[in-house]
Amino acid sequence: MTSTTLKKISEVLGLSISTVSRALKNHPDISEKTKQKVIELATTLDYEPNANAIHLRTKNSKVFGVIVPSISNFFYDSFIASVEEESRKMGYSLIILQSSDNAEIELNNLKLCRQNRVNGIFVCITPSTQNIQPFLRLSEFNIPVIFFDKVPEFEACNKVCLADTQAAIIAANTILSKNKKKVLGIFGNKNMSITKKRLTAFEDAFTLKKNILHVEYAHSKEEAHAITKQQLSLKHKPDTVFCMSDEILAGAMKAIQELHLTIPKDVAIISMSNGFFPKLYYPEITYVETSGYKLGQLAFSRMISYLAGSTFMQELTLDCILIEGQSI
């Protein structure tokens, strides 16, 4: 069976297509009697309007595009989950594309969004994305692009970010206030602006106690694991480990378990995190919250305000708070 259309209903009822259309949207022009008839037949025939036809006709797809480096990732997941919730509430659907950390696929995903005439795009660029002109060009077609989390460093565009600087400062100050003597700070990919921001702020906070801070870079859980294991095996080992991200935290924690160290007695640990991982461990890890969920809400509200007319570039920042566990 092919799906029901307005035409089919109109033919059965001997009405015009337009009357059926109006009846179904409760247009005041249509009499109650015909409305009744139409609605009844529509439900028995399981009528569902063809979204493509509507979008074509109204030039409004009611769809947002979301482009992320990877779907199976805590942070992006919770971001997507919140954007999806908000979108559904407002009658929007989501097309979700993952770029697999590949700039070429990313570009193709962008193209897909355009072909679908999405009303807006949320994008977190991959670390390897060099050219963001294709994204910026979309504004010429009046389709807003909200960059989130990993955002272009220099270009003027709509950005929604965590307060990375603030978050790093909070973490650093927490460590300093506990009078720690030797801190291992593990950061991510040195080339990413997010790493730079966090690192700079973190180091600045340690400016008076520069000598107690040792910084390392890890590009994966495994590297974080190796670094932590190695550093914590030194005779003069760190008394505190700071992890820039959940991934790094996971690696570090594995090393700590491996070395049978007790937290926070043998070593203290503090992280920046989406909130899920820290609660996995005992004692629970103290962390500066970098909530993908909240960031999603912020990004969505920015999208809505953009669509409502506030089209000038804005850089929004999500405040971070310290969530205390018992790890430091």
Place this chain on the structure above:
Amino acid sequence: MTSTTLKKISEVLGLSISTVSRALKNHPDISEKTKQKVIELATTLDYEPNANAIHLRTKNSKVFGVIVPSISNFFYDSFIASVEEESRKMGYSLIILQSSDNAEIELNNLKLCRQNRVNGIFVCITPSTQNIQPFLRLSEFNIPVIFFDKVPEFEACNKVCLADTQAAIIAANTILSKNKKKVLGIFGNKNMSITKKRLTAFEDAFTLKKNILHVEYAHSKEEAHAITKQQLSLKHKPDTVFCMSDEILAGAMKAIQELHLTIPKDVAIISMSNGFFPKLYYPEITYVETSGYKLGQLAFSRMISYLAGSTFMQELTLDCILIEGQSI
């Protein structure tokens, strides 16, 4: 600027719309010269075909719908990630909807899929879904529905599942082969068919050593944590813990850390898992792999074969394998 259309291109070039259309798809009827001209203008004008118009005209949306209880979940994530990959390769897009464990929202998501005239639906029903008729009815409109993971228990439909029974047996046999004396088995929601399957098979495997198995049910990480803590605090405590899922594993591990027990010396642990969590701990946890990623691939291939004509109901099963860590 409004987006470029075939019409616009045709007007600039003094050609007909159909010629432009054909030129862009490299139709043999069109001369090389005009193809050149058309393609050149199209690229400078940044032409992207309107997917809605194409779908309307061709009656083929090239879109699959994915409906899951929740997006931010390891298992569903990896499922979605793999379906997304495969889909992109074959020129399909994905509309991803989450039901938030709410049957009503789920139904609405189904409606959205229909309105978008998706070519097929992957759905994992919520635990509270009672009536799956609306799903089954879609086959009347020739749109295939592939149920995965949490599938309807009785109805004839296309199902793609993990080999839950086999997986539970593997886990049980692994425990038995190690000559364990007291086993705590923690299972999930008793009402879900997936729990029943796993539990039945697990208990059957212990049929000769019934007395060494103690079963508990946990509906969350926190419950799993509490149960494990309580059981492992007994004087005659279990020497082995089996966890039916990642979520339960996470709770159990937290309790084990809290009690400062050493794995596998003080207590052994084995789980069913997607594979991410077990590698988070040291020593790594031995688990029976229940891969969302592989399940996604299986589901996708089923979808493709359905679309290719094999429309009879099938129940596919993904073999499970034991991944050895050092936890038992």
Place this chain on the structure above:
DNA sequence: ATTTTTTTTGCAAACGTTTGCGATTATGTT
């Protein structure tokens, strides 16, 4: 009974494509 007003409905164009078929133009053959 006629006109006016109000209520109810239908016509037709438009959204941007694709595609069968016919028309035009160019090329080749005698």
Place this chain on the structure above:
DNA sequence: AACATAATCGCAAACGTTTGCAAAAAAAAT
């Protein structure tokens, strides 16, 4: 030069809606 053939191209309908406007029908007013 006349014709046949092949290479290019355009017309127009269709996909399923929405919507301004006009038309028809019913109700109200004279």
